Each structure stands twice: as C-alpha cells, then as structure tokens.
Amino acid sequence: MATNYEVARIFLEMAEALELQGQDPYRIRAYQRAARTILALEEPLAAIRARGELMALPGIGARMAEKIEEILATGHLRAHDELVEAFPPGVMAIMRVPGVGPRTAQRLYRELGIASVEALEQAAQDGRIRRLRGFGEKTEANILRAIERGRLLRARIPLARAYPLAQQIIAHLRTAAPIREIAAAGSLRRMKEDIGDIDILVTADRPAEVMQAATRLPGVTEVLLSGPTKTTIVTDIGLQVDVRAVEPEHFGAALQYFTGSTAHNIKLRTLAVRMGYKVSEYGIFRADTGARVGGRHEEDIYRTLGLRMYPPELREDRGEIERGQRGEMPDFVEEADIRGDLHVHSDWSDGRAAIREMALAARARGYEYLAITDHSIGRGIAHGLSPERLRQQIRAVRRLNDELPGITVLIGSEVDIRRDGTLDFPNDLLAELDLCIGSVHSAFGLTEAEQTERLLRALRNPYLDIIGHPRGRLIGARDPLRLDMRRVMEAAREEGAAMEVNAWPERLDLNDADVLLAREIGVPLVINTDAHAPEHFALIFYGIATARRGWAEPEDVLNTLPLRALLPRLRRHQWRKAA
Numbered sequence: 172m173a174t175n176y177e178v179a180r181i182f183l184e185m186a187e188a189l190e191l192q193g194q195d196p197y198r199i200r201a202y203q204r205a206a207r208t209i210l211a212l213e214e215p216l217a218a219i220r221a222r223g224e225l226m227a228l229p230g231i232g233a234r235m236a237e238k239i240e241e242i243l244a245t246g247h248l249r250a251h252d253e254l255v256e257a258f259p260p261g262v263m264a265i266m267r268v269p270g271v272g273p274r275t276a277q278r279l280y281r282e283l284g285i286a287s288v289e290a291l292e293q294a295a296q297d298g299r300i301r302r303l304r305g306f307g308e309k310t311e312a313n314i315l316r317a318i319e320r321g322r323l324l325r326a327r328i329p330l331a332r333a334y335p336l337a338q339q340i341i342a343h344l345r346t347a348a349p350i351r352e353i354a355a356a357g358s359l360r361r362m363k364e365d366i367g368d369i370d371i372l373v374t375a376d377r378p379a380e381v382m383q384a385a386t387r388l389p390g391v392t393e394v395l396l397s398g399p400t401k402t403t404i405v406t407d408i409g410l411q412v413d414v415r416a417v418e419p420e421h422f423g424a425a426l427q428y429f430t431g432s433t434a435h436n437i438k439l440r441t442l443a444v445r446m447g448y449k450v451s452e453y454g455i456f457r458a459d460t461g462a463r464v465g466g467r468h469e470e471d472i473y474r475t476l477g478l479r480m481y482p483p484e485l486r487e488d489r490g491e492i493e494r495g496q497r498g499e500m501p502d503f504v505e506e507a508d509i510r511g512d513l514h515v516h517s518d519w520s521d522g523r524a525a526i527r528e529m530a531l532a533a534r535a536r537g538y539e540y541l542a543i544t545d546h547s548i549g550r551g552i553a554h555g556l557s558p559e560r561l562r563q564q565i566r567a568v569r570r571l572n573d574e575l576p577g578i579t580v581l582i583g584s585e586v587d588i589r590r591d592g593t594l595d596f597p598n599d600l601l602a603e604l605d606l607c608i609g610s611v612h613s614a615f616g617l618t619e620a621e622q623t624e625r626l627l628r629a630l631r632n633p634y635l636d637i638i639g640h641p642r643g644r645l646i647g648a649r650d651p652l653r654l655d656m657r658r659v660m661e662a663a664r665e666e667g668a669a670m671e672v673n674a675w676p677e678r679l680d681l682n683d684a685d686v687l688l689a690r691e692i693g694v695p696l697v698i699n700t701d702a703h704a705p706e707h708f709a710l711i712f713y714g715i716a717t718a719r720r721g722w723a724e725p726e727d728v729l730n731t732l733p734l735r736a737l738l739p740r741l742r743r744h745q746w747r748k749a750a
C-alpha cells in the first residue's frame with residue numbers, strides 16, 4: 172500500500188506538471204496544499220481512510236480524497252501518469268533546480284533540447300545557455316552553483332520531512348512490537364534543519380521482534396542490515412534509518428551518546444577523564460575501579476559530572492559545557508512562553524481560513540493575541556490586498572474585536588520590500604496598522620551589497636516593525652539572500668526593529684546561527700508561524716527549536732510578552748514616543 176510520502180510525491184508532481192503546462196494557479200496550489208498536509212501527518216493515510224476521515228484533513232475535499240483512495244488502492248494515479256507522460260522526465264527535474272522554474276525549463280527544452288539535469292549542467296559548462304536571449308554568463312554560473320548545491324542537499328533530508336517520518340516510525344513500532352522505551356536520537360533530536368539519517372533507540376523484552384517489525388515498516392525499499400539488536404533500512408525518500416535495541420540500564424547513556432553532536436560528546440568525555448570518569452554508550456564509570464555509577468537515565472551522565480542536563484538542541488559545542496561549569500545555563504524559550512503569533516494570513520489573501528476562524532484557533536491554543544498580516548498588493552500571486560481592501564480589513568478586524576472575547580486581533584500587513592528598499596504601502600496607510608512586517612519576495616539574485624542596502628533602506632522606514640523571514644530562503648529549493656547580516660542586524664537594533672524566526676518548516680529563517688548573532692548584537696526576536704490555516708499554529712514547535720538552538724531566552728522574544736507590554740516594544744511606538 173502506498174505510503175504518505177508516495178501520495179504526497181504524486182500530488183507534488185501533479186502540481187509541477189500543471190505548472191509546466193501553465194494551468195490554473197488555484198489547481199496547482201490545491202495539490203501543493205494537499206501534499207503539505209499529508210507530509211505533516213503522524214499516522215498513515217490508510218488508517219485515516221479506514222476511519223472515513225480523509226475529508227476531515229485540511230485541504231482535502233471530495234475530489235482530492237478520491238485521488239488518495241485511488242493511490243492507496245492501486246499505488247498510482249491515472250491522471251498523474253497521463254500528465255507526467257506528456258513531458259520528458261528530465262524536464263520536471265530541471266524545473267526543480269533552484270532558480271530555473273517552469274518557464275525556463277520549457278524554454279531550455281524547446282530551444283536547446285535540454286531534457287535532463289546532466290544535460291543542463293553540460294550546456295552551462297559549454298557556454299551554450301548564454302546564447303539564448305535574456306541569458307548570460309551569470310545565469311550559467313547560477314545554474315551550475317544550484318546543481319552542485321542540490322547534490323549536497325540530496326544527501327540530507329529537511330527536518331520538516333524527517334521529523335514526521337520519525338514520529339510515524341515510532342508509532343508503527345509501538346503497535347507492531349512490545350516496546351518499553353523508544354526515542355529518536357541524532358541530529359533529528361537536536362532539531363537540526365536537515366538530517367542525514369534517523370537513529371531510533373528502543374528497549375524491549377523481545378528485541379528481535381522489534382527488529383523484524385522495523386524491516387516491515389511502510390515505505391521500506393531496502394534492508395541493509397537485520398540482526399537481533401540492530402536493523403538498518405532505507406526508506407522510499409532515500410533516508411537511512413537505524414533501529415537499535417539496548418539494555419534498559421544502558422538506555423540513558425545510549426540516548427546521550429547517539430544524540431551527539433560528536434563535538435559535544437568529545438568535550439564531555441574530555442571533562443569526564445579530567446574528573447576521573449569514563450563515559451560510553453553503556454554508562455558512566457569510575458576510571459580507577461571500572462565501577463558503573465550511572466547510565467539508566469540520560470541525566471546520570473551530566474549530573475555525575477556536576478552539570479545540568481543540556482537540552483538536545485544545544486549540544487553543538489558552542490560553549491554550553493563551559494557555561495554549564497560556571498553555572499550560567501539560562502532557561503531557554505519554550506512553546507509555553509509564546510503568548511501570540513504575529514505573522515498570520517487569512518482568506519483575504521492566500522490563507523485558507525477566515526479571520527474569525529484563525530482567531531478562535533489561536534484562542535484555543537491559549538494565545539492572548541494574534542496579528543493578521545495578509546500580503547500587500549505587490550504579491551499578486553498571493554492575492555495581496557490593495558490599500559482599499561486593507562482599510563476594509565482594518566474595519567472588519569475592529570468589529571471582530573468588539574464581539575470576540577478572550578483574544579485581541581491585531582491588524583497588520585506583510586508588506587513587500589521592493590527591489591529599491593521601499594515598502595509596498597504608503598506611510599499614511601502603514602500608520603493605521605498595529606504592526607508591519609517587511610519581507611522580501613522578489614529580486615532574490617541581487618548582489619550582497621545590493622541586497623544589504625535594500626534591507627537597510629527598508630529599516631529606515633519608521634513603520635517597519637519586523638523583518639520577516641530575513642534570509643528569504645526555502646530549504647532545499649531556494650538559496651538564502653546574499654546579505655551582510657551583521658550590518659542588517661546592527662541597523663535593526665539602532666532603528667528598534669525586530670527580526671523574525673519564521674517557523675514555517677521550509678524556511679526556519681532566521682536560522683540558529685543568525686539567532687546567536689541577534690542575541691550578541693541585541694536585536695529583539697519574534698517567533699512566528701506564517702500560518703495560512705488554523706492547523707499551522709502547531710508549527711511554532713519548529714521555530715521554538717530553531718530559537719533554542721540559537722540560545723534564545725524568553726526575554727529575547729517579543730511575543731513572549733503580554734499584549735500591554737508588547738505594544739510599547741514595537742518599533743512604531745518607540746518612534747512615535749521619541750518623536
């Protein structure tokens with residue numbers, strides 16, 4: 172039976188093929204939304220179908236449910252087969268090269284006969300692409316760089332794809348075999364933005380049954396190793412999964428060891444040797460007698476060495492052990508600290524739910540406030556609001572606040588930062604808002620100097636409160652903007668603007684290194700989901716993990732504040748007070 176990933180892959184290929192044909196954008200987005208919903212599921216689609224609940228899933232209507240039924244029953248979708256067969260297979264692969272897209276892929280095929288990524292690479296190396304009108308040496312260099320980067324990225328899987336898969340594997344193993352304890356380890360547990368493989372540790376009375384169950388996991392394409400205590404499989408997305416059974420008394424030490432990182436573990440073991448101990452995946456032992464002093468629990472390792480147990484996200488040898496020795500480990504931001512989401516879209520632009528529905532969902536999460544920040548007019552593909560429609564929305568939100576208790580809806584806008592650094596709405600309109608997020612959605616190919624100056628100019632606008640997803644990247648699909656991030660952050664600090672940690676799994680932007688830099692410079696952060704539907708509020712989990720990897724504390728994050736304290740901290744209010 173087809174796995175969740177196989178169904179999502181078919182839908183994504185449908186969207187790509189329709190895009191190549193220049194079909195209706197609404198139809199394309201319907202397949203993309205369905206694929207995202209399916210990839211985020213933590214249980215098999217087959218189980219949801221068995222309960223008759225496919226159409227309860229976000230973005231899955233009757234026609235999409237029928238297609239899922241067909242894929243689950245037959246392993247393929249006839250409409251997909253017919254559509255994809257209309258193109259040479261390589262043309263769709265070319266379209267996926269960052270910076271190429273459907274129109275360029277079609278033109279390269281039509282005018283140069285390029286029908287594979289390999290042929291595209293050769294043509295760029297031979298200088299043939301620059302002969303096409305509108306192309307040049309810079310285009311060829313960008314294509315070659317994107318192809319090489321794609322090769323590197325294919326060796327790793329984005330966190331947003333690996334994490335749900337790991338949860339599905341854990342859930343499947345729990346039901347398929349008798350297990351006492353089970354946990355994911357490795358870079359997944361450290362919540363890195365991309366994952367090389369998945370490590371899963373278990374304790375069980377009959378570990379051989381767990382190993383056998385691992386070989387029968389949905390989506391397994393190859394079994395590399397199958398033994399009584401370790402199984403290694405390869406999934407249909409090319410991800411290797413290692414399932415290890417350990418003795419219960421070793422579980423904590425093994426979890427610590429296999430979580431890593433290698434650099435953190437080396438530093439920890441060096442400290443242990445200096446203190447007269449030896450640490451391994453089996454426990455912590457006295458070096459002189461060999462006596463085992465702990466290892467059943469992960470905390471045993473750290474406590475014995477006089478350390479507080481570090482959250483997995485921090486274990487990267489970025490000074491955490493030294494700070495722990497000095498007793499300086501802070502309390503890091505947690506999901507429970509977040510009081511509201513300041514980057515939310517509704518069906519006024521490209522969201523899928525009404526403002527009231529988004530507000531009710533936020534209230535149900537315990538939020539005190541949220542900001543509706545639909546796109547500005549420059550985002551035509553996202554149905555961006557004209558000035559007139561934005562003023563209508565302002566009035567609608569004010570009426571909603573009068574009748575909806577328990578939450579405050581702030582009215583904002585995600586305003587395009589144009590190529591020249593100006594904002595997409597005039598200042599007199601921005602002044603009517605509670606907040607303004609400025610984001611880059613175009614002209615991604617500017618030089619570092621040009622892109623940096625673009626953001627610096629935007630920051631000089633007194634009504635810009637937050638820079639949204641500052642690097643503009645899409646993990647695995649679009650390179651980050653070339654920026655002098657230190658200069659941008661220094662300007663943000665001087666102007667009183669905040670920088671966003673965008674929790675959308677394909678963005679995770681700012682990344683962890685940028686969060687560290689923001690804290691060093693003293694720039695306030697906000698952690699937002701960029702939600703387009705009520706279920707997207709749960710994505711805050713990824714943003715919190717990214718912020719924690721950058722050592723963010725609650726006081727670094729503006730939307731941990733109650734509303735009465737948040738509003739004075741927004742840049743526009745600081746500017747007005749100073750004026």
